[in-house]
Amino acid sequence: MNIYTVSFFGHRQISNPLDVDNSLVEEIRTLIRSKEYVEFLVGRNGDFDIMAASAVRRTQKELDYGNSSLVLVLPYMTKEYRKNTAAFEEYYNEIEICQRSLDSHFKGAFQVRNRLMVDRSDMIICCIEHDSGGAYQTVEYAKRKKKTVKNLAKTI
Helix, strand or coil, rough: EEEEEEEECCCCCCCCHHHHHHHHHHHHHHHHHHEEEEEEEEEECCHHHHHHHHHHHHHHHHHCCCCCCEEEECCCHHHHHHHCHHHHHHHHEEEEEEEHHHHCCHHHHHHHHHHHHHHCCCCEECCCCCCCCCHHHHHHHHHCCCCCEEEEEHCC
């Protein structure tokens, strides 16, 4: 089976959430319809991550193709996950704790996790509205790695 992997990155706050959500759903629909199997990797660190996960879940349900999975990739075991394990496991198809980021400093763990997600991905879907912050740095890393990058903030 050919697995096509997509990671989502964006700023914590999004200025046009409805437009971004509509663009997310269209991108996800296209991927699910055109690829044999799509693995969607997402964090849980701000508006865009939550929007992306929700758009994947809604589109999976709408299309009912059964050829995709939504994977939450955590940089380390979080208190939120420990307290709500059943809810997380019900919502996400898989949950991974990034082993390599466990040895990193708390703030650096996110960058380690993000770069590993990029390395694993064929495509990056992002919403980058300004040239600073962790999401911006991650997308710049993806570009250096010659990954396909689709910035939804540039298409709205």
